[in-house]
Structures are given as structure tokens and as C-alpha cells.
Amino acid sequence: MPNYRRNYVPGGTYFFTVNLADRQSDLLLQEISSLRAAVAQTRIRFPFEIDAWVVLPDHIHAIWTLPPNDHDYSNRWAAIKRVFALAIPQTEPTTASRHHQGERNIWQRRFWEHTIRDDQDLNTHIDYIHFNPVKHALVSRVQDWPHSTFHRAVARGLYPINWAGGNDIDRDTGERSGRNEPQGWD
Numbered sequence: 001m002p003n004y005r006r007n008y009v010p011g012g013t014y015f016f017t018v019n020l021a022d023r024q025s026d027l028l029l030q031e032i033s034s035l036r037a038a039v040a041q042t043r044i045r046f047p048f049e050i051d052a053w054v055v056l057p058d059h060i061h062a063i064w065t066l067p068p069n070d071h072d073y074s075n076r077w078a079a080i081k082r083v084f085a086l087a088i089p090q091t092e093p094t095t096a097s098r099h100h101q102g103e104r105n106i107w108q109r110r111f112w113e114h115t116i117r118d119d120q121d122l123n124t125h126i127d128y129i130h131f132n133p134v135k136h137a138l139v140s141r142v143q144d145w146p147h148s149t150f151h152r153a154v155a156r157g158l159y160p161i162n163w164a165g166g167n168d169i170d171r172d173t174g175e176r177s178g179r180n181e182p183q184g185w186d
Contacts, residue, residue, distance in 0.1 A: 006113060008071035013051065013116040015125045018077060019059040019108040022092070026057035027106070031088050032147060038083035046076045052126040054148035056136060061129045063116065073113065081107045126153075131164050141165025 020027055028035055032055060039050075051063040066073060085104045094105045103109075116122045130153070133145035142150055142165045153159050 006074065007115045008073075009115055010071045011066055011068040012071060013063060013065040013122060014073055015114040015116060015129075016062045016064070016073070016077070017059060017112040018062070018081075019111070021105050021108050023058045027088075028055050028060065029057050029147070031084070034087040035080075035084055037087060038080045041083050042076055042079040046072070046079060048073075048076060050149065051122070052129040052149045052153075054129045054132050054145070054150075056132060056138065056147075061132055063122070063125055063129065077111055127164075130159070134164065139165075 049065040
């Protein structure tokens, strides 16, 4: 396996983008329960904190914080992808290369990662994640998208319910707290 240029920081916080192979698919929404189960199963074996998460039809954005002395986010994503693939019926076409490697043609092989540098960087990426369904015209208000950590953040007092939505856009992007509260993406 190639050694991609990844930044591995023990106990680090990372922003990720993970895409389906078929960018026209809505598989992640069709199989949201299987995705949730894959994440939950992976977190039991390889713990991590979910700081923010959004599931869109064909891709995921997430921010994780890893345990101290642990930097292995790559194997966590591999486990999530593998458990998800095993949980859903095989209906997708495959390529010769993927067949030869014993892979399904569900996920893009790689993912994008960014190491969070400071609180401002973290807040900017959390806002990006929560606003993404509006950006992709899936909803007109952030609060209307059910597959993200936005409602969890509202419950914790980190956002007003009408943040970045409707005609009276309230873009309160101030400092947030509570990163060590209970986990789950909703």
C-alpha cells in the first residue's frame, strides 16, 4: 500500500471528507442505519470522539478527536468502510481492479484529511460541516437536515436553532465549548 502524505498527530483532531465511488448515488441516505451501525461498531473497537458529522447522499464530512497516544484514523475509516460494505447487499457494478483486490465498488479508495490547528480552525470546519446540506441545496435551512450533529450542538447551546437558515440568517460562529460531552452524531 502506498504511503500517502498524511499528518498523524497522536490525540489529534482531524477534519475528513469521505466519498462514495459513485458520486451520483444516494446510498449513504438509503443505508443510513447501516452506516450508523458501522460507525458504532468501529468506535467500540477503535474509540474516537465525534466533534461534528454530516452525512450527505454521496459523501461524509466529519471531525474526530483521537485518544491520547493514538493517531490511526486511517484504520478507523477502513473499518467503517468494511463494516458498512458487509452490511449492505452487493448491487453495485465493480471494476476489474477492485474485483482483483477483493474490494466492493462502494467507496472511493482514498479520503481527504486536514489536521485541525486551533479553536478557530475547529469552529470554521464545524460550521462548514453543519452548513454543507444547505450548500448542496438539499435543504434551505441547516435545522432541516436530520443527518448531522447540528441538533446535538443546538441542544448543547452551541448554535441557535435558526443558525444559517431561512430569511433571517443568524451566523453566530463564535467560540464553542463542550467537546468532551457524550458522543454520537445526533
